[in-house]
Amino acid sequence: MSAPPLLQVEDLRLSFGGVTAVDGLSFTVDEGDILSVIGPNGAGKTSAFNCITGFYKPTGGKVSLDGEDITRLRPSAVAAKGVSRTFQNLRLFGELTVLDNVRAGMHLRIKQNAIDALLHTPRFRKSERIATEEAHKWLDFVGLRGDRAAEARNLPYGEQRRVEIARALARGPRLLLLDEPAAGLNHGEKNELLDLLGRIRELGIALVLIEHDMGLVMQVSRRIVVLNFGKEIADGTPEQVRNDPAVVEAYLGTEDETPAGPAHAEEEIS
Amino acid sequence: MASKLSSLMENRYLGWIGLAIALLAPFVSATNYSLSVMTSALLFVMLAVGLNIVVGYCGLLDLGYAAFFAIGAYTSGVLATRYDWSLLATIPVVILAAVIAGVVIGGPTLRLRSDYLAIVTLGFGEIIRITANNLEITGGPSGIFGIPGISIGGLDLSSPVAFYYTCVVAVALAVLGAARLGRSRLGRAWRFVREDEDAAEAMGIHTYKVKLAAYIAGAIWGGLAGILFGAQLTAISPQSFTFLWSALILMAVVLGGMGSTPGVVIGAIFVSVLPELLRGAADYRYFIFGVLLIVVMIFRPQGVWPTHAVERSARKRRTDDDSTVEVNQ
Amino acid sequence: MSQLIWNGLFVGSFYALVALGYSMVYGIIKLLNFAHGDIYMLGAFAGFAMLTVAGGLATSAGFVALLVVLVLAMLVTGTAGLILERVAYRPLRGAPRLSVLITAVGASFALEYGMRLVAGPNPEVYPVRLSGTTVHVLGARITLEQLALVGIAIALMAGLQYLVMGTSTGRAMRAISMDPKASLFMGINVNRVISRTFFIGSALAGAAGVMAGAYYGKIDFLMGFIIGLKAFTAAVIGGIGNIKGAMLGGLTLGMLESFGTAWLGGEWRDVFAFAFLILFLTVRPTGILGERVTERV
Ligand SMILES: Nc1ncnc2c1ncn2[C@@H]1O[C@H](COP(=O)(O)OP(=O)(O)O)[C@@H](O)[C@H]1O
Ligand SMILES: [Mg+2]
Numbered sequence: 023m024s025a026p027p028l029l030q031v032e033d034l035r036l037s038f039g040g041v042t043a044v045d046g047l048s049f050t051v052d053e054g055d056i057l058s059v060i061g062p063n064g065a066g067k068t069s070a071f072n073c074i075t076g077f078y079k080p081t082g083g084k085v086s087l088d089g090e091d092i093t094r095l096r097p098s099a100v101a102a103k104g105v106s107r108t109f110q111n112l113r114l115f116g117e118l119t120v121l122d123n124v125r126a127g128m129h130l131r132i133k134q135n136a137i138d139a140l141l142h143t144p145r146f147r148k149s150e151r152i153a154t155e156e157a158h159k160w161l162d163f164v165g166l167r168g169d170r171a172a173e174a175r176n177l178p179y180g181e182q183r184r185v186e187i188a189r190a191l192a193r194g195p196r197l198l199l200l201d202e203p204a205a206g207l208n209h210g211e212k213n214e215l216l217d218l219l220g221r222i223r224e225l226g227i228a229l230v231l232i233e234h235d236m237g238l239v240m241q242v243s244r245r246i247v248v249l250n251f252g253k254e255i256a257d258g259t260p261e262q263v264r265n266d267p268a269v270v271e272a273y274l275g276t277e278d279e280t281p282a283g284p285a286h287a288e289e290e291i292s
Numbered sequence: 293m294a295s296k297l298s299s300l301m302e303n304r305y306l307g308w309i310g311l312a313i314a315l316l317a318p319f320v321s322a323t324n325y326s327l328s329v330m331t332s333a334l335l336f337v338m339l340a341v342g343l344n345i346v347v348g349y350c351g352l353l354d355l356g357y358a359a360f361f362a363i364g365a366y367t368s369g370v371l372a373t374r375y376d377w378s379l380l381a382t383i384p385v386v387i388l389a390a391v392i393a394g395v396v397i398g399g400p401t402l403r404l405r406s407d408y409l410a411i412v413t414l415g416f417g418e419i420i421r422i423t424a425n426n427l428e429i430t431g432g433p434s435g436i437f438g439i440p441g442i443s444i445g446g447l448d449l450s451s452p453v454a455f456y457y458t459c460v461v462a463v464a465l466a467v468l469g470a471a472r473l474g475r476s477r478l479g480r481a482w483r484f485v486r487e488d489e490d491a492a493e494a495m496g497i498h499t500y501k502v503k504l505a506a507y508i509a510g511a512i513w514g515g516l517a518g519i520l521f522g523a524q525l526t527a528i529s530p531q532s533f534t535f536l537w538s539a540l541i542l543m544a545v546v547l548g549g550m551g552s553t554p555g556v557v558i559g560a561i562f563v564s565v566l567p568e569l570l571r572g573a574a575d576y577r578y579f580i581f582g583v584l585l586i587v588v589m590i591f592r593p594q595g596v597w598p599t600h601a602v603e604r605s606a607r608k609r610r611t612d613d614d615s616t617v618e619v620n621q
Numbered sequence: 622m623s624q625l626i627w628n629g630l631f632v633g634s635f636y637a638l639v640a641l642g643y644s645m646v647y648g649i650i651k652l653l654n655f656a657h658g659d660i661y662m663l664g665a666f667a668g669f670a671m672l673t674v675a676g677g678l679a680t681s682a683g684f685v686a687l688l689v690v691l692v693l694a695m696l697v698t699g700t701a702g703l704i705l706e707r708v709a710y711r712p713l714r715g716a717p718r719l720s721v722l723i724t725a726v727g728a729s730f731a732l733e734y735g736m737r738l739v740a741g742p743n744p745e746v747y748p749v750r751l752s753g754t755t756v757h758v759l760g761a762r763i764t765l766e767q768l769a770l771v772g773i774a775i776a777l778m779a780g781l782q783y784l785v786m787g788t789s790t791g792r793a794m795r796a797i798s799m800d801p802k803a804s805l806f807m808g809i810n811v812n813r814v815i816s817r818t819f820f821i822g823s824a825l826a827g828a829a830g831v832m833a834g835a836y837y838g839k840i841d842f843l844m845g846f847i848i849g850l851k852a853f854t855a856a857v858i859g860g861i862g863n864i865k866g867a868m869l870g871g872l873t874l875g876m877l878e879s880f881g882t883a884w885l886g887g888e889w890r891d892v893f894a895f896a897f898l899i900l901f902l903t904v905r906p907t908g909i910l911g912e913r914v915t916e917r918v
Contacts, residue, residue: 038915068918075494077918101496109494109918115487118480119603126484126495132477139476140469146476153477171603193495353722400903407653408902410722411853415895418850426888490918535846539730546723578734585727589720590712 026089028053028228029074029105029197035082036069036252043069044080045252051197056219056229058239061249062272067232068110070249071199075107076100087197102130106195108186110202110232116175120166120185123174124157127192160188164218180211187218197228204235216242240264248272306554307468314460318453327452331524333564334459335517340544340560341470341553342513347542348551348599349474350506351486352402353410356417358537360511363389364518365528366424369436372522374429379442379523383516390515391508393420398507402500417538425530435529439522450523459520466513471553473509482506483551536578540564543581547588549595558597623761625879631767633875634774638829639852640859640867641781642702642822648798648862649818650714655725656705657826658849659732660698662842664827665834666740667694672748684769687749687835691773694831695824702823703816711812729849736842744841747834770832777828778868781821785864790817798862847891854898860911869909 027050036044044066051057059067072078074085076097085093092100101107106127115123125132132153138146161170164184168177174185183203190198203219204212212235219242222229233239239246239260246263248256250272256263263269317330339361346354367389368382401412424430431437441450442458449458473479481502484492489499522528540563548559567577588595639661646654671690709728713721754765785791793814797804805811833848834840851874859870874894881893907913 072918077490077493078915096498097490097493098496098498101494107494109491113488113491113494115484115491117487117599118483121603122480122483125480126492126497129477129481129484130496134477136473136476136478139472139478142472149477189495347719351717351719353719355726397899400899404902404906406718407651407722408857408906411653411655411850412895412899412902415850415854415898418847419892419895422888422892426892539726542723542726550719575738579731579738582727582730582732582734585730586709586724589716589724589727590709593716593720 026086027051028055028088029230030086030089031070031074031083032086033083034070034073034080034085036066036073036078036080042252044073044249047083047247047249047252047254049247049254049257051228051230053196054223054226054228055245056223056231056243057245057247058231058233058243059247059249060233060236060239065249066252067249068201069252071107071201071230071232074100075105075199101193104194104196105199106190106193106197107199108190108201108203110205112179112182112186114174114182114186114189117173120161120168120170120172120174120177121154121157123185124160124188124192125153127160127189127194128153128156131194157188157192160192161185163191163221164188165214180207183207183211184218191222191227195227197230198222199230199232201232202234203231204233204238212238307471310467310554310557311460311464314464315457318456322453324452327456328524329565329568331452331456331459333561334456334463335520335524336541336544336564337557337560338463338466338517338520339514339541340548340556340563341467342510342517343541344545344551344553344556345470345473345482345513346506346510347545348549348556349479349482349486350503351482352406352503352506353542354413354507354510354538355410355535355542356397356413356415356420356538357510357514357541358533358535359413359417359420360390360393360514361518361521361537362420362424362528362530362533363393363511364515365522365532366430366436366518367515368519369439369522369528370429372439373436379440379519380444382519386515386519387512390511394508394511395504398504402503402507414535414538417533417535421530421533424533431529433530435527435532436522437527439526439528441526442520442523455524459524462516462520466516467553467557470509470513474551474553478502478505486551540581543585546585547595549597549599552595552597552599555595555597555599559595623759625883626876627758627761627763627767629876629879630872631771631875632878633855633872634771635829635833635848635871636851636855636874637868637871638774638777638832639826639848640855640871641778641864642826643849643852644856644859644861644864644867645794645818645822647856648864649794650710650801650815651718652710652721653725653853654710654728654822655722655849656709656728656732657822658845658847658852659729659736660702660705660823660845661826661830661833661848662736662840662845663701663732664694664698664830665840665844666736666745666830666842667697667827668831668834669745669747669840676748687831688773691828691831695827698827698830699820699824702819702826705823706816706819711815729845733842733845740842742842744839747838747840749835766836770836773828773832777825781825781864784821790814794818851894854894857898857906857908858901860908863908863910866908866910873909 029051032048034044034047047070059070061067069078073080076095076099080093084091087103087105092103115126132149134146134149164187166181166184166188168181174182177185187203204215207215216238219229243260245258246260247254248263248269255268255272256266318327339357343354343357346352364386367386368379371377371382371385372379397413397416401409425433441448441455443449449455481492481497484497485499485502492499544559544563545556547562549555570577639657643654643657646652668690671693675686705728709724710721713724756763756765785794793809796809797811797814801811855870855874856867857870858873859866859868877897878890878894882890885893
């Protein structure tokens with residue numbers, strides 16, 4: 023038997039009272055893989071992310087990382103195991119500096135305790151210096167142009183998106199979940215994102231994206247999982263998914279054209 | 293003007309300036325009355341700085357902070373009067389008692405929505421006050437008398453001037469300690485929790501533990517201030533620890549600027565000294581405080597001296613420059 | 622035994638009346654209105670002022686006068702609740718939770734010490750005291766005045782139940798508490814419903830204030846502090862945000878206190894109640910009737 027996949031989601035189920043948000047979702051992600059989860063709004067994509075990362079307690083099914091069951095762990099424990107994420111609606115620490123935001127990702131790796139902090143021991147200074155240097159490194163990596171000492175909420179939207187990715191990377195993840203990273207970005211910014219995703223892959227970090235921009239999804243993904251009303255309706259390569267009748271149906275209703283561009287897709291999503 | 297003000301607010305020598313003012317104040321007036329007012333103001337600063345850890349840094353509303361103050365004062369008072377301990381020797385016991393109380397109250401409630409903490413702490417304040425009132429060891433309604441002054445190795449520090457300077461040292465350390473904690477890994481985690489608990493969790497921060505740490509740190513600061521309080525008054529009773537105290541300390545933190553050390557220090561001095569200056573208006577002052585809280589929250593929630601997100605090493609990329617005492621956070 | 626149960630039910634019906642306002646407001650805008658206990662205090666003082674003005678007339682008319690005053694005091698406190706929401710809470714809708722909580726503390730302070738300015742620091746003696754005939758039911762001593770007060774409390778709660786379940790305002794209230802955003806889209810006037818909720822909750826607390834004044838005979842400007850805490854405890858026990866829960870929680874807390882007092886002595890009553898609150902939050906934070914909800918991430 024081969025080694026277990028990095029992430030394995032088995033028959034994941036989640037309901038809120040009467041609403042079934044996720045209805046039997048299964049997929050795997052291998053080391054260094056890149057996978058997209060697509061589907062109309064309300065399909066349960068974000069809910070699935072929340073289950074994987076411990077924010078929601080699934081009503082059924084199992085999530086494992088390297089074969090180890092992480093279904094019932096609290097979010098911080100999942101993060102500690104190397105799963106990092108961004109949020110669909112940007113969740114930066116708005117009143118804190120950009121650098122502090124990135125330092126959040128390094129929390130578990132900064133080696134100092136309260137006594138070090140009270141006495142400003144050499145260990146304290148060293149750990150702070152390393153943290154600052156590394157924070158700058160990640161901000162360089164995502165190509166942040168704005169002022170790093172500024173309050174995060176004062177940056178333009180596109181820059182804030184970068185900071186959130188830098189923060190997630192600073193966690194040192196093996197698996198990174200991005201929830202609609204291209205939402206609200208202009209054309210140039212989307213291209214830069216595409217480039218950034220490539221460089222993240224080169225670091226050996228596996229990626230799972232939720233994304234509505236079909237152009238981006240088709241270009242970057244190795245595999246695509248399609249959700250509709252919480253149910254998984256397809257799982258395959260971009261080519262297979264593009265031609266899957268069920269997917270075409272879900273996205274375009276009765277029209278029988280292939281879901282080509284983002285403009286098309288977004289019109290249908292409501 | 294505005295930029296001058298804000299550069300003053302970020303001045304790194306602010307801590308030293310504050311300390312110098314505290315050291316020189318008795319040269320302006322050293323009557324027993326003024327020393328007692330100034331000593332009380334110092335204790336208030338310590339309490340406000342401690343509560344600021346909980347409310348300002350971590351964003352948790354604690355409405356029963358006087359309870360920790362009471363626990364410190366009673367623990368040290370009982371040990372000193374009944375068992376002849378020196379006040380200094382009671383410090384570890386007071387810290388232990390504060391930590392236990394913090395765990396008992398914070399443990400269950402910090403798992404819940406943050407507003408539950410507010411009201412549970414309110415109830416906790418009452419529990420402590422009523423318990424002190426009912427127990428025999430705490431002297432019941434009349435409390436404890438004859439708490440000794442502080443002495444270090446035979447050096448008696450109980451004269452008003454010596455006690456004032458003792459408090460200056462203790463409170464300066466308390467302010468510095470809280471500010472340093474606030475700028476550390478733990479302090480950052482407190483702010484992350486305050487800003488966005490979910491995002492903090494997603495970064496691997498165990499938000500429950502971090503909140504508990506803030507609550508316990510606040511408890512320790514309050515408990516230690518309680519020792520000084522007992523030493524100053526030599527007598528304490530349940531009457532000294534009503535909700536009014538908790539509310540006034542909160543007022544100091546909120547008016548000064550939640551999370552801002554200089555703001556909170558100024559807020560504490562203001563709230564503790566103003567009533568002395570406005571003796572005539574005593575009837576109005578709590579009413580005005582209440583209205584002020586509402587007005588501040590609606591029109592200037594950041595307080596008079598807000599926190600600035602400061603990044604001292606952003607462009608220079610060096611951090612070996614924090615050897616100066618600096619409490620401007 | 623049956624005496625203890627009766628005492629618990631009696632005190633519990635006061636708690637329930639105050640807890641209702643707490644719980645309704647929380648259910649709709651997730652605000653812990655710390656000033657709610659002070660609205661109860663305001664009710665007691667409003668009743669006091671009216672009875673004093675009416676003078677001998679009220680004393681001779683007795684119970685009927687009290688009923689009239691009760692209704693008028695409810696209007697006063699209801700309006701006060703409305704103003705409170707308008708002035709202090711509405712400007713902060715959408716502000717961080719901490720700011721709103723602090724505002725509520727400020728409002729509580731302003732009401733308490735505002736009343737102290739008006740009425741002075743010393744307790745006032747209520748001009749009307751219900752002198753009751755005692756009856757014995759299953760071994761419990763019950764006065765007729767107690768029965769009358771419990772009767773009023775039950776009538777008020779029944780009225781509320783009708784309001785919430787049977788009228789359009791009630792439906793709107795329930796809709797908002799379930800999903801505020803969707804309610805807005807469905808054309809519900811959210812501001813108006815919130816105002817009404819404050820009015821109703823505050824009126825109930827005011828009624829409890831008058832009843833407490835008439836029963837216990839003494840009122841002071843801090844009388845709302847402890848009852849506010851108790852009402853919150855009751856609301857949490859029943860499941861905060863849940864109207865039936867508030868009633869159930871009030872009665873449960875009343876009973877617990879009654880038995881706790883018999884067991885530990887009266888001086889430990891409040892300690893017992895708050896310790897129970899902490900214990901309860903540890904074991905079942907959603908309360909008896911509350912449901913677990915997953916907060917959106
Ligand atoms: N915390 C929650 N409580 C109740 N319903 C929720 C919650 N979170 C998500 N839902 C519901 O679950 C469904 C799926 O939502 P979501 O996962 O956000 O979809 P997507 O990200 O695919 O657009 C929606 O009907 C949404 O309203
Ligand atoms: Mg989504």
